[in-house]
Amino acid sequence: MNRSRFLAAALALVGLLGAAEVRSASSDQQSRLKSFQDKAQKERQAQKLDRKALFAKYPTPEIALVTAGGGGSPDEPPKSKGKGGGAAGGSAPGGSPGGAAGFVAVGTEATLSATGRFLPGSLSTVECQGVEVISEKITESNAEVRVKVTTAAPAGPCDLRIISPVSLASARRVAFRVIGNYNWELSLANGWKARMKTAAKPDTDLISGTSDWFDKGGKSLGSREVKVERTFDGYQVTVQRTAEEQAASDQAMNESGKAFKSQDNQQAAAAIQAKMQAECMKLPPAQMGGCIQKYTAEMTALSQRVQTQSQAGEKKAIASAVGCQALQLAVNEGKVTGRGTNCGAPGEVNVTGTVTATK
Known part of the structure; x- marks a missing residue:
């Protein structure tokens, strides 16, 4: 097997292992939560408390502060402060309160330490794909949760949720950001393909990287830097334009505006309106509809010509x-899964592919 085939096979194996790992983590998390919920339901039925008494006895947790320790780069010794951990809070997509979150490198483990007011017997979960709770210890004022961030965990913020027993009242707070390097293999519905390499780093919330683009036949279209922003339901990737591309885009917008503002086009529209007013308004009601329809068709045709003129520069x-x-x-x-905007032509195209973490 030559080197390129070996690397391709190795990358495919990493992807399969990562997918299996995240499915396992997700399954374990769901199993823990379901068992906890089933137990809570049985205890509620046994205690027969009304809603007010239930939440008085088993109130909502209060999370004051979360720190993440021992989640640095796999190539570095674990750190409990500074870049390897630190106070976690911040605002993840979805609106959790707090300050700036610490980080945990993909493919490592970390201990989350939370202070606040909790009930012994509470359950902890981490609301992130590919993150597994290994162990937990929750007292009245502290919660220590050991987590594993699998290689299939996407970059971005993760919430720690504490759930009280019986009432299932819960609170959450951003605990850490997953950081690491990722490879993206994307296929577009127009036949294009793209390969992205992105990095989420500990010293910034920004995710950045490079992208290589290929046409239907596999010919390289070029490379561009990308900026990635975590959104509520995924990622927004902006492909950075060169100065020449940006200038062409600005010129296209100017040309588009000129088509709509053209004196000739405005005069033509005014002339159609004047004819409609002069001819149609004098006709009996029974004949007026046909007259208006005639000039409406002329106005529509003019509008389509202007639209075509404005789009020509944009397409170019x-x-x-x-x-x-x-x-x-x-x-x-x-x-x-997702969609791409203005991929060689105006409009949107569907996008599918895979993403895997790398060292």
Whole structure:
């Protein structure tokens, strides 16, 4: 087996292992939660408490502070403060309160330490794909939760949720950000393919990287830097334009505006309106509809010509740019779905693919 085939096989194996790992983590998390919920339901039935008494006895947890320790780079010794951990809070997509979150590298383990007011017997969960709770110890004022961030966990913030027994009242707070390097293999409905390499780093919330683009026949279209933003339901990828591409896009927008503002087009529209007013308004009601329809058709035709003129420059600018203008992507167990905007032509195309973590 030559080197390129060996590397391809190795990457495929990493992807399969990552997918299996995240499915296992997800299954374990769901199993823990279901067992806890089933037990709570039985205890509620046994105690026969009304809602007020139930929440008075088993109140909502209060999470004051969360720190993440021992989740640094796999190539570095574990750290409990500074870049390897630190106070975790911040605002993840979805609106959790707090300050700036610490980080945990993909493929490592970390201990989350939370202070606040809890009930012994509470359950902890981490609301992130590919993150597994290994162990937990919850007292009245502290919670220590050991977590494993599998290689299929996507980059971005993760919430720690504490759930009280019986009432199932819960509270959550951003605990850490998953960081690491990721490879994306994307296929577009227009036949294009893209390969992205992105990095989520500990010293910034920004995710950045590079992208390589290929046409239907596999010919390289070029490479561009990308900026990635975590959204509520996935990732927003912006493909960075060169100065020349940006200038062409700006010119296209100017040309588009000129078509609508053209004096000739405005005069033509005014002339159609004047004819409609002069001819149609004098006719009996029974004949007025046909007259108005005639000039409406003329106005529609003019509008379509103006639209065609305005789009010509835009199409030219998009066709000359490398890659899509932007990608909106969702990740589920290492599989990617979404859409691309202005990928060689105006409009949107469907996108599918995979993403895997790398060292």
